[in-house]
Amino acid sequence: MSNGGGESGSKHEQSQGKRKSGGDDFAQAIAKIAVAQVCERVGFQTFQQSALGTLSEIAVRYIHHIGKTAHFYANLAGRTEVNAFDIFQGLEDLGSTQGFLGASDIDHCLTSSGVVRELIQYVNEVQEIPFAYSIPRFPVVKDRKLSSSFLQIGEEPPDEHIPAWLPAFPDPQTYLQLPTRNERETDSETEKIELGRQQRKMEMSMLNLQQQFSGSGPQGPSSVAHGDNPKDKQAAESNPFLSEPLHFEEKEVSSVAVPAKLSKEVASKTPVAENCGVVNHVSVLQTFAPAIEAMKNKLCDSEEEQEKVLMNQRPAVQFKIGLGKKSLSKPLKLGPQHRDVEMISPWFCKDFEKDEKKRRAEKILKDSMENTQELAQL
């Protein structure tokens, strides 16, 4: 036993041993039982677990140390196998801290060493107490069945660079199939990804379709608020959040009610015309009246339509976020927006066109009226 500083070293070594073998608990437990038996014979009745653990650990280290020193002395004498004198020498080394009979004599013979005498005395005195349990031999070493080599099987190695003493390859079908299976696996994975993509595409197209329907219908564009496009800026300017809240009635202006009014107006106008002039002209006016009305309506509507666009954007903001995300991810979703923007601009164009048409119609009307006046004058 080394003196003093062996404590930390011992713990370190023990922990290392545990890490290495891992199955040393069995030996430790046996050592504990043996040490407990020895302690019991000495006269102890009980013990603390920690004390027993420490003592058994030290006993194990004692054995280990004897083995090490004996091995060392055997090697020093040029032998590989240990004999009794190596052990005695090791015991003397270990007992040097305690001291033993005849330790001062350097040249003493090992057979007459105090250590040996004490040991003999101990064996003679102490009653023999065998270990409490029968122990199987340990550590159990599994018989490893090595795979037979090419030579043992009697096969020739498949290639020249493989020596015959190496273990033989397994059956070809066990490993030849492997790469293909791997490919299949990867294929299936890619297929899965493909399927997923296709599904997503399907969903996207469905979504687009939905959006197209909703965009073409009375429902406004689904997601205008995201200004990715310069064209969207128009819509962004008319941000429904920034715009003033519209009154219910403002929004509700019905295109159906207006023509009725106008038709009444026209109807009220027409008698004047009738009063003014000839039946022909009245018929002309009457024939043009619905067109004019329609144009007027369109004019009114064109202003209202803008508001409507605004109005229609409101429900679009409340659109489901999941759908919005999906539509964001793909440029395809711009389709309905573009369409809406384009839809808006043709409306304006149409309005202008209709303005011109109206002017022309009015010109014609005026001309006809003048003509009627001229006719009347004539």
Next chain:
Amino acid sequence: MNHNHQQSSDGRHDDDAALTDFLASLMDYTPTIPDELVEHYLAKSGFQCPDVRLIRLVAVATQKFVSEVANDALVQCKARQAAVVKDKREKQQKDKRLILTMEDLSKALREHGVNVKHQEYFADSPSTGMDPASRDE
């Protein structure tokens, strides 16, 4: 076995005879520390010997060492108990049991050159092993 040294005198011859007798007697002697355990740890240390006597020799030596340490601890324990009994008579009955404690063990091991310093926070007060019901082996 005897070729290592010269047998010049009768005394030495007696020693030789005693040693051979001792080694022979180990064949019949079963130490408390089992052979398998000793063999296992000797094999770990690089010790190679097919001779059962040598393994038993190591076992006996270890057993002797352990019993010496235990004896010293017992002496320590008895001395401490005597001191305690002097101080507190009422605890006399409780302290009758002989308990191997870390306190005594570390003192005994120090004499054998092993420096054991167990942590202070261990619940290793002398009263730990006092409860006979729970501490009975």
